[in-house]
Amino acid sequence: MISMTGFAARRGAGAGFGWVWDLRSVNGKGLDLRLRVPDWIEGLEAAIRAELQKAIPRGNVSLTLKVAPEEGGADAGFPLNEAALGAALASLARVEAAAIAAGVTLRQPTAADVLTLRGVIEQGGQETDTAPLRAALLADLPALLADFAAMRAAEGRALAQVLSAQLDRIAALTAEAQAETVTRGATQAETLREALARVLAATDAVDETRLAQELALIAVRTDVTEELDRLTAHVAAARALVADPAPVGRKLDFLMQEFMREANTLCSKAQSLALTRIGLDLKTVIDQMREQVQNVE
Numbered sequence: 001m002i003s004m005t006g007f008a009a010r011r012g013a014g015a016g017f018g019w020v021w022d023l024r025s026v027n028g029k030g031l032d033l034r035l036r037v038p039d040w041i042e043g044l045e046a047a048i049r050a051e052l053q054k055a056i057p058r059g060n061v062s063l064t065l066k067v068a069p070e071e072g073g074a075d076a077g078f079p080l081n082e083a084a085l086g087a088a089l090a091s092l093a094r095v096e097a098a099a100i101a102a103g104v105t106l107r108q109p110t111a112a113d114v115l116t117l118r119g120v121i122e123q124g125g126q127e128t129d130t131a132p133l134r135a136a137l138l139a140d141l142p143a144l145l146a147d148f149a150a151m152r153a154a155e156g157r158a159l160a161q162v163l164s165a166q167l168d169r170i171a172a173l174t175a176e177a178q179a180e181t182v183t184r185g186a187t188q189a190e191t192l193r194e195a196l197a198r199v200l201a202a203t204d205a206v207d208e209t210r211l212a213q214e215l216a217l218i219a220v221r222t223d224v225t226e227e228l229d230r231l232t233a234h235v236a237a238a239r240a241l242v243a244d245p246a247p248v249g250r251k252l253d254f255l256m257q258e259f260m261r262e263a264n265t266l267c268s269k270a271q272s273l274a275l276t277r278i279g280l281d282l283k284t285v286i287d288q289m290r291e292q293v294q295n296v297e
Helices: 044-057 082-101 110-114 131-202 207-223 225-243 250-271 273-293
Strands: 006-016 016-024 030-034 059-069
Touching: 006 131, 016 131, 016 207, 044 059, 044 131, 059 131, 082 110, 131 225, 131 250, 131 273, 225 250, 250 273
Parallel strands: 030 059
Antiparallel strands: 006 016, 016 059
């Protein structure tokens, strides 16, 4: 099982530059990629996006890459846009002033932070050949993705343990409900006999056919055998999905809806305080499990 929650960070250097990767994700219905990479490195964003799409099936994923020339590196080949730099610094100064006025302390941006801002580094000149830097960054990307996948796998293993424990609880409550239906059946039979005796005592003529129909309807309305059988089957199906190495998040999410449907029906048919309590406990556990399932890839 793989979790959609993950984080990885990595530092690297090459082609006269140093860089810092930051990759993180949370749960999502599909794959939503949000990249913040230097726009002056030609073709980099498209190449990174393609690699992320191959490596990550689902999740809201954000990647930040900060690149700065190393001391004595190749920064002379990447001229600054003085106007854009001045505008960026002025904007940063205004943000800092507003933060101070509001009593908020901000971390001071580094030169690498400023260089990643759009337009600060000139683009398009022949002297700005970014191919070596792009190649160095893309060569470093697989290691970042490996760290990221390892963390999501570790989170997934922990998540599988939580889900397994919740399934154990659902199975135990289902067994408790099955035992309670036996006790409830005896109580219901006695109650029904008393009610039938009152009806027969109050009238001389009883339509036996209609009476049989009403008794059959009462039996159908209160029979929870099918609901308990389906809950047992759902537990077995969920255990198989938890053990499946393939992405199972969507299947588990659908199964949670089926779990809740059976628990709701059980409560509506309970006709017993004890069975109602079990049904409510089931709904609580299923709801907690559904929240965890939202993180499964």
